Amino acid sequence: MSENRNNIRVVCRFRPQNSREIREGGVPIISYDENGETCRMEGKEFQGNFTFDRIFPPETHQKFFFDESIKPIVDDVIGGYNGTVFAYGQTGSGKTHTMMGDMDNEEFKGLIPRIVEQIFHSIISSPSTMEYTVKVSYMEIYMEKIRDLLNPQNDNLPIHEEKNRGVYVKGLLEVYVSSVQEVYEVMKRGGNARIVAYTNMNAESSRSHSIFVITVNQKNLSDGSVKSGKLSLVDLAGSEKVGKTGASGQTLEEAKKINKSLSALGMVINALTDGKSTHIPYRDSKLTRILQESLGGNSRTTLIINCSPSSFNEAETLGTLRFGMRAKSIKNKARVNAELSPAELKALLKKAKSEAVSFQQYISALEGEVGVWRSGGSVPKEKWASMDKAGSAPAQPPTPTTPANPANPAIEAAKKEMDSRPGTPVPILEKDEREEFLKRENELTDQIAEKETALAAQEKMLSEMKEELGLYKEQEETITKENKQMATELNDLKVQLEKVTYENKEGSITMDSLREANVELSTELDALKKSLSDLRLAQKEGDKEQKKQEKMAAMLAELDPSGVISKKEQQIRDTLHKLETIGGENNTTLTVEELSTLRRELADSKNLVAQHEQTINELHYENEHLTRKRDELEIRLTTLELEYEELLDKTIAEEEANNNIDITETIAELRRANEELQNAINDKETKSEGQKTVAEKEKDMERIRKTMAQQLADFDVMKKALMRDLQNRCEKVVELEISLDETREQYNNVLRNSNNKAQQKKMAFLERNLEQLTNVQKQLVEQNSSLKKEVAIAERKLLARNERIQALEALLQDAQEKLTTQNQKFEAQLQAVRERLEQARSQKSNSLSGLSFGRIAKPLRGGMPVHESNGMDGKIRHK
């Protein structure tokens, strides 16, 4: 292998100007030489050329870039070399595009998919005597911690170094794969776990350094020899300037850490290339420690520097190009990682055996020489024992004058090994010491990792608690605010409640007063109604009386239209007067003429009585007629007015009974009187016919006169009774008629027909009053009902408010209880945190004082162990 192959190969790839650069007025400042190795920068700050192993301009396709820059490294890996490809450049310069690209797109897939394809292609193309196993691992270094992307919960893996194995990440999951597709799946799985963030320069900026490792082990089945090649594909985080990326907060912290590891990378490259450094600071960062073998060690390394061609990023591009220029001169010492075949081992054994014989001879020669010197002799210098002589000739005792100062080959070998890595900070140690040192270093690294993990867990817990605390505080503030609001609301409600209660009381008072006023008005109204009804009654009575009189007159006029009864009554009275006169005039004896006159008059009287009888009959008839009419009216009235009906029924029934008795009795009496009168007349006629004496005649006359007077008085009484009866009946009839009329006619008509103006006036006044009072009463009733409604509404509102207040009070209480609980919880958590912090501090001080280490849990190692495959065979035997 030429020396060139041991140098780090640096290729430079420019991407096209991006939209931001164009927007910011950036212009391309890079021109490209046709030889594909040189480019020229024409910037404001710098103008000059850069030469690399290859330079790829912006329009370079992914395939071309792979074929021209990286493809040979696949053959190296298959050949048993370690290889490294890493991409360096500012954020957004195209590192991920170059390394990974779009693996599902044939045109845009990047180097890693193409390398994988190429490896599997080479395996398939290799001789059938070769057996391969391929395993992959994927990790990222984020914030100076190694995270397993295939098992992301392992986020702080330690780096170990062993003499035989070199530098490796302990606990990293390695997955055996047997096809390109399986590798793709693994890559996608790991890619999804990568930490990316938005920056001004790149919407999906990698915030970590990712390292994808493919290890190809191969066994030559024909001679038993084995080889292994390990290819590390590194996509570095952006070497950005903080200001330009707009990094802040966590991103700023990231940027600082990223810059730290990148500057450590720069320092390693400087130390490796300045030609004078004896110490290479690999251990200054995780990145450089992992890449230790790739930079100046057992690896064939290609560095891809990704650049922007734009004037907008001149400074960053210049930095990247200079970084590439420095790296160019790093020299590696790549060797094949092979184990010897049995034949080779046999040869080696043979050689070792002959060497052992030589040593034995040398030792014997030395012993001989020592013996000579001890016995006081001397050995000439040319005869001194030496290895050369021991290997070729039998051992001769050395010349005693020559000092025995042979070099210890083991120490020499160790020294040589150490010297071969002049930059390693490990002091030059004896072989055993170095092993001890590495062992101790590994232990300490483990412990550091454990402590870091524990610390990170504690920090995480602390930040979570802080967050929780913040949340509690926020909650507390919110609750306090709510409480305040509630209190205000509660006060408002209380005020409203008081107002409503007051209004309610006022309403009740108003209601009471209105009720009282209503009662008073009702009483007044009742009194007015009563007086009105009294007045009406009085008016009615007056009307009745008037009507009655009128009716009576009319009826009497009807009964005796020609005044016959009165005349006849007068005649009777006259006759009686005559009789009295006759009786009174000197008690003289009546002449025949006088008697005949008396007879005539008597006849007239008889007629008169007959007429009276007829009249009485007529009256009786009329009475019956009226009774019938009254009955009819009563029936009609019954239907019209219940109260009247009952009253009238009673009255009329009573009257009817009395009247019937009276009339019957009166008639009977009249008949009796008539009979007696008839008898008396008959007696008189008989006596006169039998020539009675004057005294007898006088006595008879006196008797007749008395009888007549009696009869007349009786008649008079009877007449009066009749008249009274008639009058009563007429009154009743009139009353009935009036009642009937009243019932028939409307009340207003009665009022209109009323003749009494004063009464009318009073009635009208009272009516108005009544109307007003009715209106007032109506209003009061309305007010009353509306007040009742308002009171009901107010009561409902009050009830609702009371409920709301109760609910709010319950909520308030609930919130206060919650707050208290949360406060208690928070206090407890705070106390726990304090205790833990205290514990951590004491542990730290203990460890610092060298007393003892605190008990920190080992990091979890989930997923499959390193030696396990993911269920895939992983072995590929070419047939």
Ligand SMILES: Nc1ncnc2c1ncn2[C@@H]1O[C@H](COP(=O)(O)OP(=O)(O)OP(=O)(O)O)[C@@H](O)[C@H]1O
């Ligand atoms: N050679 C190129 N041709 C076309 N587009 C490119 C090229 N290089 C990069 N890009 C585009 O530029 C953008 C940024 O690229 P990329 O993400 O690869 O940058 P990066 O260097 O990985 O950034 P970071 O360090 O922030 O992760 C992407 O959209 C990518 O597609």
